[in-house]
Amino acid sequence: MTGTRRGLLAASAALSGTGLWSSTAWAQAAPVLRLGILGDLSGPYRDLSGLGTMACVRQAIADFAAAGAPLQVEVLHADHQHKADVGAAIARQWYDREGIDAILEVNNSSIALAVADLAREKDKVFLATGPATADLHGARCGPNHVHWTYDTWMLAHGAGTATVRAGGDSWFFLTADYAFGHALQRDTARAVEVAGGKVLGQARYPFPQTTDYSSFLLQAQASRAKVLGLANAGTDTVNSVKQAHEFGLTRRMKLVGLLCLLGDVRAMGAEAAQGLLLTEPFYWDLNDRTRAFTQRVLPKMPPNIYPSTNHAGAYSAVLHYLKAAAAMGPAQAKASGRAAIEQMKALPTDDDCFGPGRVREDGRKIHPVYLFEVKPPSEVKSDWDLYRLTGTIDAEQAMRPMSEGGCPLVRT
Incomplete structure (x- = not known):
């Protein structure tokens, strides 16, 4: 979108899709x-x-x-464009003028931190289902938001620790140069070092405008590290994996997607991934409940898209908020909003995506986490049959201990 801030906000509102449900005549009032x-x-x-x-x-x-249960719900949708000023302006307009009670997703950590502050200022709700920075339930925790789905500590602890234990004890990071990438690299590097590994270097690239990773991948190759940690997400991860495969880097380094989701892997293709x-x-x-959820939601999904972890997080958080x-x-x-949180x-908590769980005092949603390896093409049975389960981290061990997060809401 282009134009003035006022025009931008109007355009964002125009993009919105609206859903309304009411179950009884009582709900209409x-x-x-x-x-x-x-x-x-x-x-x-x-x-x-x-x-x-x-x-x-x-x-x-x-x-x-x-x-x-009798409730009425409306849903609006807008594009933050990965611009902190745009995202914060939309959030402020929604809270102040559009009567929005809860904002969700915000899959950009810089914008999410701003929305968390706004939610507290306006006494509204923020369901942080998209951002990864662990600061949202650490030093930047607050009484008006919850941190769902994943976070940088969780991702680092799972993939980083398991990879070092399997022999991948020297790392190089390819990192998106903004708050999310920095936090993901920081937390993974710490997990690698605690597990006995070492970090040999990093390459930070401009986000979101980078599409050619060749110079950064050459730096990774020159480091002679055993592991390339991808501290990025979305099409950045897809393109960096594809290019690493084209350069033959995957024959010499193990690639670890630190925030890599199913749709990303499908876009890469099983050969490259x-x-x-x-x-x-x-x-x-994963199990009967996840398959049942997928069958219910598939007819509503965009063509050729299966639900990802991000999508599942939005489902789970909204369902619990409505409860x-x-x-x-x-x-x-x-x-x-504080009372709602x-x-x-x-x-x-309990839903078909994540199973039973809870929301901790620091606002972190607790659920198990799984380690996957992408199957070779010979084992793939369908377009979305891409993962082999290699391990499970129990819910209470998967998330950073509250004593280490620095959240001021946690009683000591």
Whole structure:
């Protein structure tokens, strides 16, 4: 989009899709809960976000409706364009003028930190289902947001520690040069060193405009590290893996996708991605519950897109938020975002994407995490049959201990 800030915000609002559910005549008179998906509709994370997130949010509303609780819900959608000023301006307009009660997704850590501050200032809700920076439940935790899905510590702890233990004890990082990439590299480097490995170097590239990684990959090759850690996501990860394969780098280095999701792997192709290690808390073919969820939501998803971990996180968080709003009453949920977050922490979580879990005092959602390796082409049975499960990290061990996060909400 181009034009003035006012024009930009108007255009963002025009992109919005709206979903409305009401179960009874009583609900028609009840307050309407308004959700705003602030995501990537046109950039490097569009397939992990965008219309797929809208589909999964609508599925959460439909599944909640099936339980018979009377609520009315509306959903808006806008593109943050990976620009902190644009994302923050949309969030402020939504909270101040559009009556949005809860913003979700925000798959850009810099923007997410700004939205978390806004939610606290306005006493609204922020469901951080897309950003990865662990600061959201660490030093930047707050009473008006929860951190769902994944984070840099979780990803680093899983992939980094397991890779070192398997012999990958020297690392080089290819890092997106913004808050998310820095945090992911920092946390993974710490996990590698704690496990007995060492970091031999890094290459940081401009985000989001970089498409040619050749010079950075040559630096990685020259380091003679055993492992190339990809501290990026979306199309950046796809392109860097493809180019590493083309250069023959994958014959000499093990690639670890530190935030690599199923759609990314499919875009790479099994030939280029085979052997890639990654950590995810959700996979459509993981168990009976994930398969059941996938079958329900697939008709709503964009063509040729299966639900990713990002999409599953949006489903899970919205479903739990609606449960909390129903328990306390929608009027009270709208009146105080802080009270709604407290209710979310008080209720146990359970859904078909992540199974049973909870929201900790620091706002971190707790669930198991899985280690996967991409199958070789000879083992792939269908377009989305790409992962081999290699390990499971229990929920309480998968996330950073609260004592190490520095969250001021945690009682000591």
